[in-house]
Amino acid sequence: xxxxxxxxxxxxxxxxxxxxxxxxxxxxxxSAFSLLFTFFGVAGIYVLxxxxxxAIVQILVYVGGILILLLFGVMLTNKITNVDIRTGTxxxxxxxVAVGVLMGLLLSAMVWTExxxxxxxxxxxxxxxxxxxxxxxxxxxxxxxxxxxxxxxxGAASIARREQE
Amino acid sequence: MYEILNNIFGNQAVAxxxxxxxxxxVFILPFALFAVWLERKVSAxxxxxxxxxxxxxxxxxxxxxxxxxxxxxxxxxxxxxxxKLFNLAPILVFAGSYAAFAAIPFSSKYIGSNAEVxxxxxxxxxxxxxxxxxxxxxxxxxxxxxxxxMRSAAQIVSYEIPSAIVILTMVMLxxxxxxxxxxxxxxxxxxxxxxxxxxxxxxxxxxxIPFMIIGFTILYISTLAEVNRTPFDIPEAESELVAGYxxxxxxxxxxxxxxxxxxNMFAVSAVITLLFFGGYQSPFGYLGNSFNxxxxxxxxxxxxxxxxxxxxxxxxxxxxxxxxxxxxxQLMHVCWKFLIPYxxxxxxxxxxxxxxx
Numbered sequence: 123x124x125x126x127x128x129x130x131x132x133x134x135x136x137x138x139x140x141x142x143x144x145x146x147x148x149x150x151x152x153s154a155f156s157l158l159f160t161f162f163g164v165a166g167i168y169v170l171x172x173x174x175x176x177a178i179v180q181i182l183v184y185v186g187g188i189l190i191l192l193l194f195g196v197m198l199t200n201k202i203t204n205v206d207i208r209t210g211t212x213x214x215x216x217x218x219v220a221v222g223v224l225m226g227l228l229l230s231a232m233v234w235t236e237x238x239x240x241x242x243x244x245x246x247x248x249x250x251x252x253x254x255x256x257x258x259x260x261x262x263x264x265x266x267x268x269x270x271x272x273x274x275x276x277g278a279a280s281i282a283r284r285e286q287e
Numbered sequence: 288m289y290e291i292l293n294n295i296f297g298n299q300a301v302a303x304x305x306x307x308x309x310x311x312x313v314f315i316l317p318f319a320l321f322a323v324w325l326e327r328k329v330s331a332x333x334x335x336x337x338x339x340x341x342x343x344x345x346x347x348x349x350x351x352x353x354x355x356x357x358x359x360x361x362x363x364x365x366x367x368x369x370x371k372l373f374n375l376a377p378i379l380v381f382a383g384s385y386a387a388f389a390a391i392p393f394s395s396k397y398i399g400s401n402a403e404v405x406x407x408x409x410x411x412x413x414x415x416x417x418x419x420x421x422x423x424x425x426x427x428x429x430x431x432x433x434x435x436x437m438r439s440a441a442q443i444v445s446y447e448i449p450s451a452i453v454i455l456t457m458v459m460l461x462x463x464x465x466x467x468x469x470x471x472x473x474x475x476x477x478x479x480x481x482x483x484x485x486x487x488x489x490x491x492x493x494x495x496i497p498f499m500i501i502g503f504t505i506l507y508i509s510t511l512a513e514v515n516r517t518p519f520d521i522p523e524a525e526s527e528l529v530a531g532y533x534x535x536x537x538x539x540x541x542x543x544x545x546x547x548x549x550x551n552m553f554a555v556s557a558v559i560t561l562l563f564f565g566g567y568q569s570p571f572g573y574l575g576n577s578f579n580x581x582x583x584x585x586x587x588x589x590x591x592x593x594x595x596x597x598x599x600x601x602x603x604x605x606x607x608x609x610x611x612x613x614x615x616x617q618l619m620h621v622c623w624k625f626l627i628p629y630x631x632x633x634x635x636x637x638x639x640x641x642x643x644x
Contacts, residue, residue: 174404178411186414247403
């Protein structure tokens with residue numbers, strides 16, 4: 123087992139363990155903070171796959187943006203207004219069946235697919251290639267996503283303003 | 288540097304890990320000790336006092352004495368605090384602030400990780416600091432700590448936008464995200480620095496100068512806010528919030544917040560140096576090149592890099608002891624109504640100039 127394998131299993135363990143805490147923890151703030159480590163572990167696996175730009179975006183968007191927003195929401199509602207956010211286990215049997223079926227599908231896809239393999243190579247930086255693809259082949263999707271985010275932003279601002287009046 | 292380590296250990300990954308961890312031990316800890324002493328001396332001399340004078344020459348060993356004292360202190364955890372998160376928060380802040388140093392080139396021969404995404408990585412890892420601050424503030428179970436953490440997070444998240452836009456401007460101008468390449472482009476004379484229009488000559492160089500100065504000013508102001516320094520230190524405003532998010536921390540955990548803060552101060556100064564002031568390049572060429580001693584050049588580069596960084600740290604201290612702090616609403620006003628629009632206009636103008644280069 124090479125050192126890279128050890129690093130991979132380390133990040134995989136971080137991701138899975140913290141993900142487990144996210145869904146099982148009774149305390150919603152613990153869940154939110156565990157999500158931090160889940161995102162971190164996923165970013166580490168991206169780095170090992172040679173996707174440097176995606177890994178950084180993962181941290182920047184999910185940890186720096188979404189998680190902080192989530193924490194704000196959780197902290198401002200949980201401790202200050204004393205609203206109990208319930209995290210309990212309901213519908214055990216249907217849940218187990220659904221998860222089992224999904225797991226079986228994924229596993230069978232993993233086992234029976236003939237994966238294309240190629241010898242490992244030194245990863246090259248992906249930033250320039252990604253940038254070129256975004257403004258040439260995928261320009262329409264890129265622009266549409268930009269408009270979608272703008273609409274969301276305007277919507278959020280208008281909702282916040284209406285409540286004030 | 289990395290090649291030497293690779294030869295010694297014969298393993299790429301081990302060499303990378305050591306190369307990335309090295310600045311922590313050889314540079315950041317001594318720097319934090321020095322900067323704490325410098326802050327006290329600067330504040331003292333600005334207020335017509337002497338500051339620490341007892342331990343060593345003009346008190347240079349004062350911080351070491353303070354750290355020894357902090358290590359001995361009882362580690363107090365408030366009874367109502369959330370113990371796990373309370374203990375984890377200083378580690379997260381510490382790790383987040385020092386992770387940035389992995390991508391900072393101290394000389395052409397030494398950079399922790401020569402990843403192509405350097406500057407982008409630095410912006411990203413600073414978000415761990417925000418999460419750590421929120422964690423510490425919430426886990427303390429203290430209203431002042433929570434308020435301080437909320438203010439701090441809101442401030443850092445808001446001011447990340449103008450600084451990211453200025454950094455984007457510079458990335459657009461140079462076409463690289465690697466901080467090492469940023470330094471290489473601004474060759475070893477000060478008229479090639481980006482604050483003076485960057486390398487090359489002709490009209491575009493002179494056209495760029497005013498916009499570079501605007502960009503530098505916006506970046507400096509917003510990084511000042513990101514590291515919670517006066518005039519933007521409302522998260523730790525003593526008169527309102529005791530000490531902000533680290534009110535409840537004592538002993539070594541407090542010291543970790545403190546060291547992280549000083550580490551951050553140098554990290555943002557280093558980013559400004561790398562983007563606008565030539566990075567590790569000397570302003571007047573190298574003695575090593577003139578006298579034909581090749582091994583002297585990297586040493587000179589380390590000297591110039593730390594020298595420029597410490598100058599910006601000194602300016603941060605200077606501002607802290609000169610300006611009063613802003614109110615929360617004024618802080619957000621400055622960011623959203625001035626810095627962000629100006630940085631966008633600057634981005635567009637520099638983009639147009641770049642087209643004609």
